[in-house]
Amino acid sequence: MYLISGAECFDPNSRGQLDVLVAGGEVVAMVQPGSLTVDAERIDATGKLLVPGxxxxxxxxxxxxxxxxxxxxxxxxxxxxxxxxxxxxxxxxxxxxxxxxxxxxxxxxxxxxxxxxxxxxxxxxxxxxxxxxxxxxxxxxxxxxxxxxxxxxxxxxxxxxxxxxxxxxxxxxxxxxxxxxxxxxxxxxxxxxxxxxxxxxxxxxxxxxxxxxxxxxxxxxxxxxxxxxxxxxxxxxxxxxxxxxxxxxxxxxxxxxxxxxxxxxxxxxxxxxxxxxxxxxxxxxxxxxxxxxxxxxxxxxxxxxxxxxxxxxxxxxxxxxxxxxxxxxxxxxxxLKLNTAGEISVGGRADLLILDPAADKVDSLMSSGKWLLRGGNYLG
Missing domain, CATH: 3.20.20.140 (Metal-dependent hydrolases)
Known part of the structure; x- marks a missing residue:
């Protein structure tokens, strides 16, 4: 499980700052920062944007x-x-x-x-x-x-x-x-x-x-x-x-x-x-x-x-x-009538993109709950 915290979230509509919990390839929670206490790896995305893949x-x-x-x-x-x-x-x-x-x-x-x-x-x-x-x-x-x-x-x-x-x-x-x-x-x-x-x-x-x-x-x-x-x-x-x-x-x-x-x-x-x-x-x-x-x-x-x-x-x-x-x-x-793409939603597939405006770059990418890019490092 991963808890992405501190990011400005767009689902793609602006949702403000949220903590997003991912487990089993899905988004299982989108809540106000600090309101979850779970045994999950925490990803600090402060100052970054969390958007759909x-x-x-x-x-x-x-x-x-x-x-x-x-x-x-x-x-x-x-x-x-x-x-x-x-x-x-x-x-x-x-x-x-x-x-x-x-x-x-x-x-x-x-x-x-x-x-x-x-x-x-x-x-x-x-x-x-x-x-x-x-x-x-x-x-x-x-x-x-x-x-x-x-x-x-x-x-x-x-x-x-x-x-x-x-x-x-x-x-x-x-x-x-x-x-x-x-x-x-x-x-x-x-x-x-x-x-x-x-x-x-x-x-x-x-x-x-x-x-x-x-x-x-x-x-x-x-x-x-x-x-x-x-x-x-x-x-x-x-x-x-x-x-x-x-x-x-x-x-x-x-x-x-x-x-x-x-x-x-x-x-x-x-x-x-x-x-x-x-x-x-x-x-x-x-x-x-x-x-x-x-x-x-x-x-x-x-x-x-x-x-x-x-x-x-x-x-x-x-x-x-x-x-x-x-x-x-x-x-x-x-x-294209793709039923499981293009949004961040609870119960939806965890295709997540973290953008870093300060560095002007793609920071991280998750596809179906698996990190393919993490902090700029390709994991394929």
Whole structure:
């Protein structure tokens, strides 16, 4: 048993200073400081923040990229990278390349992360429609294969996608939703939105006249442009979730990307419900590197963009901190219908992150009651 004391607790809503008792992989008590007398190891977290482990809704743990040849693929990611970024629930996906990077490889990677302590999930499918699957059937994947919680990222408004029709996307959404209903968890289609002028038009067309809720289609990369952000705000107002990509580069910003803090504020000012906004890292995805206007290579997006954003908001835009935290925890868990992630609650799974604002870093991380990072030291 562990008693974490002295921290400012966010569940992700602010709860003030609490003592949190963990036993058997669960949170068993959240009480006023000093009110518990138990035989447990005490962790003094005075001056630190205790928050839920991050739910990173879009990652590429078996690597991404590949446009331009095999040499342009990013490397597989290791568990330590996620742990040091405070991520307890990475959601793995394929991207453009679903041939050299297969669902079998992704499944093995995700199961390996589970074996090393993370509560990892994965998405079936890829950019392509019809969507590839593990079992030959999307609904069957979600219903029968434990880490699969949805499909994605399916590409629209992007020349690298297979240009699906609204009817094809509607059918895929219905199959995915059915799998989630049967499984009692998951059932969401994560949509990669490219830089094309059609933006979210295909999503609107797919939902219009159907019995599907907008929440089954979950667009990401919505901070590519102000025009796309404005459409994303409307999508959220209609009941959908929208995802901001936190990882970016100066070159992408110069080309029109909106930084995560600016995107979050713009969505809120446009009336988007805060609980419908999420933030993910696109970890493992390829980011171009230019020198004097020439493509020199690629770097990989990193999950540490998420805690870095939280720390910068805490220092410079504190009014956005709690909203961004919910966007990395409770909200993506809700969007992907993950029943045991994204919150700190009595009886809930002990996925806990301790942030140290004074040191501007991730201090410790617990997943299902087990320390994976303690005082900055990786324990894997």
């Amino acid at each position: 991050i739910v990173d809704a879009l990652t590429h743990p078996c690597g991404g990229g590949g446009e331009g040849g095999f040499a342009n693929r990013t490397a597989e990611m290791d568990v330590e990278t996620f742990v040091r970024a405070g991520v307890t629930a990475p959601v793995g996906a394929l991207g453009t390349d679903s041939i050299g990077r297969s669902l079998d490889v992704l499944y093995g990677n995700v199961m390996g992360m589970r074996g090393q302590g993370l509560n990892a999930y994965m998405l079936s499918g890829a950019y392509r429609v019809p969507a590839p699957s593990l079992t030959g059937d999307i609904a069957r994947d979600i219903y029968l294969v434990a880490p699969v919680v949805g499909v994605g990222e399916v590409a629209i408004a992007d020349h690298r996608g297979t240009q699906p029709t609204a009817q094809e996307l509607r059918r895929l959404a219905a199959e995915t939703q059915l799998g989630g209903i049967l499984a009692g968890e998951g059932g969401t289609v994560l949509i990669h939105v490219g830089a094309g002028d059609s933006r979210l038009a295909l999503l609107r067309e797919a939902i219009e006249g159907s019995d599907l809720s907008p929440s089954v289609l979950y667009p990401t990369h919505v901070n590519r442009s102000t025009a796309l952000l404005d459409e994303a705000a409307d999508w959220a107002l209609q009941g959908g979730f929208v995802d901001i990509t936190v990882s970016t580069t100066p070159e992408l910003i110069a080309a029109g990307d909106i930084t995560a803090d600016q995107a979050l504020r713009r969505l809120l000012e446009a009336g988007a419900p805060a609980e419908r906004i999420t933030l993910s890292s696109d970890a493992g995805g390829s980011l171009p590197v230019y020198v004097d206007g020439e493509l020199e290579g690629l770097t990989a997006a990193s999950p540490d963009s998420l805690p870095k954003l939280l720390m910068s908001l805490l220092a410079d835009h504190p009014d956005l901190f709690q909203l961004a935290l919910a966007g990395m925890t409770r909200n993506p868990a809700s969007a």
